Amino acid sequence: MIEEIYDFTKLFGANLSLDEDPVLKKRDRYFFIDNALEKLPGNFVYAGVFLGKTVKSKFSPGFELLRMIAGTEANRVVVDGRTEWLFVCGRDIFKQGIIRILGSGRKGDHVLVMNDHLECLGYGIIVVDLDKVQRGLAVQNILDVGDFLRREEEE
Amino acid sequence: MSGKQFFIDRYAKLGWKYRKPRLKQAIRINSTNTKTVPILDRLYHRGLKLEKIAFLESGYWIRKPKFSIGATSEYLLGLYSIQEAAAQIPVSLFTSLKNQKVLDSCAAPGGKTTQLADLMDNTGVIVALDVDRRRLTALTNHLERCHVRNTVVYDLDAREVNRLNLNFNHVLCDMPCSGNFATDEKWFQRRTIEDVKRNARLQREILTSTVQVLEYDGEIVYSTCSLEPEENELNIDWAIRELHVRVESIEAYGDDGLINVFGQNLDPSIARCRRIWPGQTQGFFVCKLRKGGSA
Numbered sequence: 001m002i003e004e005i006y007d008f009t010k011l012f013g014a015n016l017s018l019d020e021d022p023v024l025k026k027r028d029r030y031f032f033i034d035n036a037l038e039k040l041p042g043n044f045v046y047a048g049v050f051l052g053k054t055v056k057s058k059f060s061p062g063f064e065l066l067r068m069i070a071g072t073e074a075n076r077v078v079v080d081g082r083t084e085w086l087f088v089c090g091r092d093i094f095k096q097g098i099i100r101i102l103g104s105g106r107k108g109d110h111v112l113v114m115n116d117h118l119e120c121l122g123y124g125i126i127v128v129d130l131d132k133v134q135r136g137l138a139v140q141n142i143l144d145v146g147d148f149l150r151r152e153e154e155e
Numbered sequence: 156m157s158g159k160q161f162f163i164d165r166y167a168k169l170g171w172k173y174r175k176p177r178l179k180q181a182i183r184i185n186s187t188n189t190k191t192v193p194i195l196d197r198l199y200h201r202g203l204k205l206e207k208i209a210f211l212e213s214g215y216w217i218r219k220p221k222f223s224i225g226a227t228s229e230y231l232l233g234l235y236s237i238q239e240a241a242a243q244i245p246v247s248l249f250t251s252l253k254n255q256k257v258l259d260s261c262a263a264p265g266g267k268t269t270q271l272a273d274l275m276d277n278t279g280v281i282v283a284l285d286v287d288r289r290r291l292t293a294l295t296n297h298l299e300r301c302h303v304r305n306t307v308v309y310d311l312d313a314r315e316v317n318r319l320n321l322n323f324n325h326v327l328c329d330m331p332c333s334g335n336f337a338t339d340e341k342w343f344q345r346r347t348i349e350d351v352k353r354n355a356r357l358q359r360e361i362l363t364s365t366v367q368v369l370e371y372d373g374e375i376v377y378s379t380c381s382l383e384p385e386e387n388e389l390n391i392d393w394a395i396r397e398l399h400v401r402v403e404s405i406e407a408y409g410d411d412g413l414i415n416v417f418g419q420n421l422d423p424s425i426a427r428c429r430r431i432w433p434g435q436t437q438g439f440f441v442c443k444l445r446k447g448g449s450a
Contacts (some may be wrong), residue, residue, distance in 0.1 A: 036280050037307055041319055046295040046308040063299060088228055117197075119232050145231035148300045152293070 005030060005051060008059045011110040012123070013103055014074035022048075029053040032064075063120070063145060066112060070120040075103035075111040077130075077139060084115045088146040093124065093139035105130030111139060121145055157347035162336075166382065166432075169413060176337040176433035181240040182224065184213040185301055187273045189234040197229055210408035213273075214243045216435075233301040238266045239338075241408075241431050241439035245378040246270040248405050248443045249325050252279070258323040259283040260313035260365050263290030265297030267329055272303040281306040282321065284313050313361045316368050324373050326365045330358045332379035332386050335438035355385040359393060366398045369446045375400065378441040382432070384416040387440040391428060392421040400444040402427045407441065 002020050009016040022033045026044070033048035040047070050062040070076065079087060083097025099116065107129045113121045122144030127137055163173040182205075184191050191213070195205060202221060208214035217224055224230060225237055246267050249257075252275045262268045262283035271281050283306050285291050291310055298306055311318065313328075333351050336342035362377065369375060377394075379386050391412070394400050402412075402424040412428030414421045428442035 034304070036278075036305065040280070040282065040307050040321070041309075043309065044307045045291055045310050046298065046306070048307070049304050050295070050299050064302060064304075067302070084228055088231055115228060119228075121228065121232075145228070145300075146226075148231050148296055149226060151296050 004054065004059045005065065008052070008061060008065075009069055009072075009074075012069055012074035012112060013109070014069050014072040016069055016072055023051065028055070030062075061123075061143070063122075066120050066123060066143075070112050070114065070118075073103065075105075075109055075126075076114050077101055077105075077111050078114045078116060078118070079121075080116065084121060087113055087121055087141060088144050090141060090144060090146055090150075092127075092137055092141050094136060095128075095130065095133050095138040096135050098130070098138060101130055110142075113139065113144070122147075156349075157343075159343035161348075162343060162346070168417060169384065171432045176437070177435060178337060178433075178437060179240070179435045180217045180220065180224070181208060181238060181243070182215050182217060182235045183211075183238045183243055183270060184215070184235050185233055185269065185273050186213055187276055188232075188302055194229060194234050198227075198235075201227060201229075208240050208243075211240065211243050212247060214238070214240055216240070231300065236266060236269055236297075236301065238270070239437055241436035242266060242380070243270065244407050244409075244429070244439070245327060245329055245376045245441050246274060248376050248407060248441065249274070249327075249374060252325065254279045255324045256321070257281045258316065258321075258326045258365060258368065260316065260326060260328050260361060261285060261331055262308070263287065263294040265294035267327060268294065268306060269297050269301040269303055271327065272298075272301065272305055275305060277302075277304045279305055282319065282323070283308045284311045284316065286310060286312050314364045316364050319368075322368055322370050324370055326369050326373065326375045328358075328362060328365055328375055328377045330354075330361060330377070330379045330386070332358070332381040333383055334380055335382050335433060337433035337437040338380070351381070351383045351385050354381070355383075355390055358386055358390055362390070362394055363398060366394075366400060366446060371447045373446050374403070375444040375446070376441065377444060378439065380437055380439050382430075382438040382440075384413060387430065388413045388416055388421055388425050388428065389419075391425055391442055391444070394444065395422050395424070400446055403443040403445050405429065405441075405443050408436075409439070409441070412440075412442065
């Protein structure tokens with residue numbers, strides 16, 4: 001059950017270790033439930049830490065899982081303030097907005113996007129080898145915390 | 156029986172002269188996720204002018220924001236929440252929340268649930284209930300945004316809470332209510348006294364069910380954003396007699412609860428409740444009840 005989460009984690013070159021016992025799959029959603037919560041009735045709609053969900057056979061992470069991955073040696077780019085703002089508005093990242101690259105900067109790899117406080121804003125896919133360009137499109141936005149606002153608007 | 160004049164006359168009989176409120180927008184720092192000084196510094200550099208709310212631990216007024224305070228990275232990262240000042244009071248009234256089992260009986264959209272989790276430092280357990288699918292989605296989004304880890308959400312009417320076979324040390328009854336004109340421009344056109352009475356009945360039913368799952372000597376914080384005494388003092392007067400709860404003294408912003416409502420004398424301990432007439436905050440009513448024993 002937990003393999004889907006580990007497979008996703010590996011996309012970032014990270015090794016995340018989770019106890020399997022507290023991970024619960026409820027319909028298509030994964031939750032990490034600690035000791036105090038696990039004795040409660042199981043017919044909940046949400047519990048503990050939301051790790052992610054499977055949408056059309058594809059795993060889509062929760063933001064807490066991204067934060068957990070960010071705490072490991074995962075691929076990360078740190079972006080400047082203007083790029084942070086554009087990224088949470090759903091935009092892609094240009095090379096000139098990247099302040100630091102931690103881990104792989106290879107084209108095709110997944111990368112977490114961090115602000116200059118090292119808080120995880122979301123993730124994307126590197127679209128060009130980052131060490132070979134100075135300008136232009138660098139990371140394609142896959143998911144960002146602006147999603148919370150977009151969800152509110154959908155409601 | 157409805158209309159602006161009808162309700163304004165009622166408020167006058169309760170001792171308050173109607174005036175147009177000047178609501179101020181407020182935020183609450185999520186202290187589990189950030190330290191207060193750095194987040195205030197970050198918001199200051201974004202151009203937000205903040206002013207500490209004297210009667211709240213983590214609440215700040217926002218002065219004339221030039222952009223949406225619900226669209227900053229700091230908000231989206233769960234470092235603060237947008238929460239009306241009076242609405243921040245109820246959760247702050249509980250004593251020693253850490254490692255406790257807490258029921259949030261009418262939890263959506265989740266502002267107070269995330270405040271509970273923050274004060275509990277994500278320890279213990281919050282059981283959060285609500286019934287509407289759309290409201291539950293808003294609640295779970297708030298929990299995820301604020302990094303809440305200690306909460307279980309059920310799609311369950313609070314009147315049926317005994318189906319969970321759980322007992323609690325603390326219960327938050329932030330009741331569904333008639334609301335007030337300060338946050339709803341068309342309130343006076345929309346509301347009738349029949350709505351108020353219907354809501355008061357629903358509140359009594361919820362209070363009855365939640366008292367049943369409260370441990371002896373446990374605490375209930377009861378709140379509404381209604382100004383109508385049927386949903387406030389009269390319900391608490393009824394609860395003292397029928398549910399054997401007592402009203403605790405609290406230190407909180409607001410006027411004493413009314414002990415005479417339209418000529419009817421109520422239990423004197425109801426003065427320990429807090430009634431907030433609209434001004435810089437919305438209208439609000441809050442009190443802390445304890446199960447069993449005598450005052």
